[in-house]
Amino acid sequence: MIITRETDYAIRILRSLADLQLKNIREISDEQMVPRQFAYKISKKLERAGFIEIIRGAQGGCRLTRDLHDITLMDIINVMERENMITSCLDGDFQCPYHRRYGFCDVHEALAGVQGKLSAYLATIHLYDIMFPHGGPAPVKASGASRDAL
Incomplete structure (x- = not known):
């Protein structure tokens, strides 16, 4: 599992929106130095995941x-990665020739x-702590958020 450019861009897009202001893709892209064509694609994935809302129109x-x-x-x-395993042999669809021949694979188990x-460790790291390690801004509240402040 490697944090790809797409995941990095997704974090940057969310960082741009941390101030709870409505921003268009051009603003986000310019502010966070995310290529616009990626910003559009990634924002749609973030919307499907329920992290952002996209409001269409002028x-x-x-x-x-x-x-x-x-x-x-x-x-x-x-949300961003199709395959988030550190090696392809951990993918459930992977057909390991070693395992097929010998019936086990110690490397796979390790x-x-x-x-x-x-995965367990990455699930303990919250985006707020990555974006604002020294406290940072405390916007009012994201609609649908479960806390009073971010």
């Missing part, structure tokens, strides 16, 4: 809908343990 834009304290790095990785620990 006065539209994007708005954060979830509290950044409640979104983990693992949440973003799961890597599965690493994957489990890494």
